[in-house]
Each structure stands twice: as structure tokens, then as C-alpha cells.
Amino acid sequence: MKIPxxxxxxxxxxxxxxxxxxxxxxxxxxxxxxxxxxxxELIGKGDVLAQTQKVIENLTKVLQECSxxxxxxxxxxxxxxxxxxxxxxxxxxxxxxxxxxEVVRLDLANEETAATLLGVNALGYVDQLxxxxxxxxxxx
Numbered sequence: 001m002k003i004p005x006x007x008x009x010x011x012x013x014x015x016x017x018x019x020x021x022x023x024x025x026x027x028x029x030x031x032x033x034x035x036x037x038x039x040x041e042l043i044g045k046g047d048v049l050a051q052t053q054k055v056i057e058n059l060t061k062v063l064q065e066c067s068x069x070x071x072x073x074x075x076x077x078x079x080x081x082x083x084x085x086x087x088x089x090x091x092x093x094x095x096x097x098x099x100x101x102e103v104v105r106l107d108l109a110n111e112e113t114a115a116t117l118l119g120v121n122a123l124g125y126v127d128q129l130x131x132x133x134x135x136x137x138x139x140x
Contacts (some may be wrong), residue, residue, distance in 0.1 A: 002082045002137050004112035015104045016115035020082040025137035028066045032131040033059040042127055051130040052102045067138045083114045083135040091119045
């Protein structure tokens with residue numbers, strides 16, 4: 001069970017929690033999700049939102065497969081993400097915000113998720129603009 005915590009003594013965060021405690025669950029830690037298709041081809045060259053969508057699609061598959069493997073009743077851990085780290089090749093606040101808004105819109109993070117959003121200089125693949133890693137808690 002995930003228990004979000006937002007401190008009343010700190011500034012209130014937009015669409016994420018300061019911390020998330022987990023009780024009675026298995027944890028799934030993903031590697032950084034990248035915007036590659038099944039053939040290893042980059043999707044969305046030059047389009048940060050298309051890459052964000054592909055990364056979330058890929059992470060959703062991994063979380064679903066892992067949660068089934070762990071014997072979770074729901075078969076998906078997407079809504080059980082307790083920690084998310086989003087890396088974006090940009091130092092533009094509007095670009096960072098647009099990626100974060102897409103993460104929230106596609107329901108990978110919400111007010112019950114601890115989150116970090118980082119603007120970085122480069123990522124592992126040529127033309128890669130987004131990478132996301134998550135920790136999810138699945139009840140078994």
C-alpha cells in the first residue's frame with residue numbers, strides 16, 4: 001500500500017508528493033525508459049512530447065509485465081508508481097513543464113507520487129530528449 005505524504009511545513013508541490021511510504025508491497029524499480037520501438041529505433045526525433053508518450057508506453061508495458069510476474073491482482077503497476085524521475089534534454093522551463101504535464105496527463109504520476117524533474121545536457125541515445133525511471137509498489 002502506498003501512502004503519500006506532503007509536509008504541511010513545506011511549499012505545496014504541484015501534482016506530486018514530497019514522499020511516499022510503502023507497506024506490504026513488492027517494489028519494482030525500472031531502468032530509465034527510453035523512446036525506442038521494438039526494433040531499437042528512436043521514436044519522435046525532435047519532438048519532446050512524442051518521445052515522452054513513447055517512454056510512458058514502454059514503461060507501462062514493463063510495469064504491467066512485472067506486476068503480473070509478481071502475482072499482482074490488477075496486472076498493472078502504472079497507477080502504483082511511488083517515485084518518478086524525469087530527465088529532459090532542455091533548460092527551458094516551458095519545455096520541462098510541458099513534459100511534466102504530459103506525464104501527469106498520461107497518468108504516470110499524480111499527487112500521490114514522489115517526483116523529480118531534471119533538465120540535462122544529453123541522454124544515452126543520439127537525438128533522445130526524454131528518459132523516465134520509476135519505482136512502483138504492487139500489492140501481492
